[in-house]
Amino acid sequence: MLTDAYARRYSYLRLSITESCNFRCTYCLPDGNDCNSRTAEITLPEIRRLVTAFAKLGTRKVRITGGEPSLRKDLTDIIATCKAIPGIEKVALTTNGYRLRRDAQAWLEAGLDAVNVSVDSLDAATFHLVTGQDKLADILDGIAHAKAIGIKQVKINTVLLKQHNALALPDFLQFVKQQNIALRFIELMRTNDNTSFYQHQHLSGDSIQQQLLAQGWQLNPKAKTDGPALEYSHPDYQGQIGLIMPYSNDFCADCNRLRVSSKGQLYLCLFTDNYQDLRSLLQHDDSAPVMRLLQQAVQGKAASHYLDQGYSGSTRHLAQIGG
Ligand code: SAM
Ligand code: SF4
Numbered sequence: 001m002l003t004d005a006y007a008r009r010y011s012y013l014r015l016s017i018t019e020s021c022n023f024r025c026t027y028c029l030p031d032g033n034d035c036n037s038r039t040a041e042i043t044l045p046e047i048r049r050l051v052t053a054f055a056k057l058g059t060r061k062v063r064i065t066g067g068e069p070s071l072r073k074d075l076t077d078i079i080a081t082c083k084a085i086p087g088i089e090k091v092a093l094t095t096n097g098y099r100l101r102r103d104a105q106a107w108l109e110a111g112l113d114a115v116n117v118s119v120d121s122l123d124a125a126t127f128h129l130v131t132g133q134d135k136l137a138d139i140l141d142g143i144a145h146a147k148a149i150g151i152k153q154v155k156i157n158t159v160l161l162k163q164h165n166a167l168a169l170p171d172f173l174q175f176v177k178q179q180n181i182a183l184r185f186i187e188l189m190r191t192n193d194n195t196s197f198y199q200h201q202h203l204s205g206d207s208i209q210q211q212l213l214a215q216g217w218q219l220n221p222k223a224k225t226d227g228p229a230l231e232y233s234h235p236d237y238q239g240q241i242g243l244i245m246p247y248s249n250d251f252c253a254d255c256n257r258l259r260v261s262s263k264g265q266l267y268l269c270l271f272t273d274n275y276q277d278l279r280s281l282l283q284h285d286d287s288a289p290v291m292r293l294l295q296q297a298v299q300g301k302a303a304s305h306y307l308d309q310g311y312s313g314s315t316r317h318l319a320q321i322g323g
Contacts, residue, residue, distance in 0.1 A: 015322065017047070018262050023132055044081060095115060104149060155182045188202045229244045
């Protein structure tokens with residue numbers, strides 16, 4: 001088991017498979033893709049060796065992310081490879097949904113258990129403004145399709161933005177009233193590239209929390225393996241509303257996640273100045289050296305990301321490491 005100096009246990013790997021993206025989300029890649037290093041992306045055999053080493057140390061869940069992971073032509077093979085590794089119980093994907101309608105069936109057959117789709121607005125014009133893509137209807141169609149074909153867990157991620165969706169809570173609530181889907185609001189995080197945007201757009205999840213409680217939503221009990229979201233239910237609504245509030249004080253206390261970038265670099269946190277290169281250790285099937293490095297590295301994981309104290313590490317944007 002991977003356990004750090006604060007007795008936190010790591011059973012969840014977030015693996016970025018590309019930095020590239022075809023969207024231009026205002027808070028992430030407003031000028032579009034800024035990377036031309038697709039050739040350096042972690043390969044399928046390297047992913048197999050990496051996830052095998054993690055699984056031998058107790059990792060049970062892998063989330064594939066990016067950049068936009070569905071831009072990789074071998075995504076279906078990557079899902080199947082991760083799912084086939086002994087010990088891996090759950091394979092999840094975070095995507096902008098661009099390829100969901102087309103590829104969800106193949107991903108399901110490859111073993112995908114869960115998909116999170118980013119939808120920052122339910123208004124088509126606002127969605128276009130935030131993402132640079134006039135695709136809201138296609139993405140919602142993809143979400144409905146993913147649910148219909150039987151992907152076990154389909155969730156929506158919505159970054160809270162003062163200007164674009166702060167007043168749209170009624171629209172989001174209406175959306176989850178009729179369908180059993182979890183929609184989670186994520187507080188906008190400051191990265192090195194979005195400092196000024198952050199200052200204008202950051203909105204605390206507290207205001208949403210107050211509105212939910214006032215309208216009779218109740219906090220669900222949390223299982224030990226659950227992620228950082230606080231999840232709320234209401235008897236009149238089929239779906240759930242979640243809140244991910246990285247700026248709250250105790251956000252890191254039960255962290256169970258480690259990250260590997262699409263270049264094969266281990267990041268102990270999204271907001272850190274350091275990484276460790278695993279690539280050279282992924283060129284042969286012997287897991288022992290990777291396992292040794294992971295066990296050692298995890299001891300250096302800081303108690304907190306200290307975002308609440310104004311720190312934001314050296315991460316330029318979340319597409320760089322994988323959000
Ligand atoms: N491209 C995929 C997508 O958008 O779902 C996967 C990668 S994206 C970096 C993963 C998640 O991080 C998305 O839900 C996105 O909205 C969120 N995200 C990106 N930058 C963020 C920021 N600065 N603060 C909070 N969430 C952010
Ligand atoms: Fe691309 Fe996702 Fe970043 Fe949007 S949040 S620009 S979809 S990587």
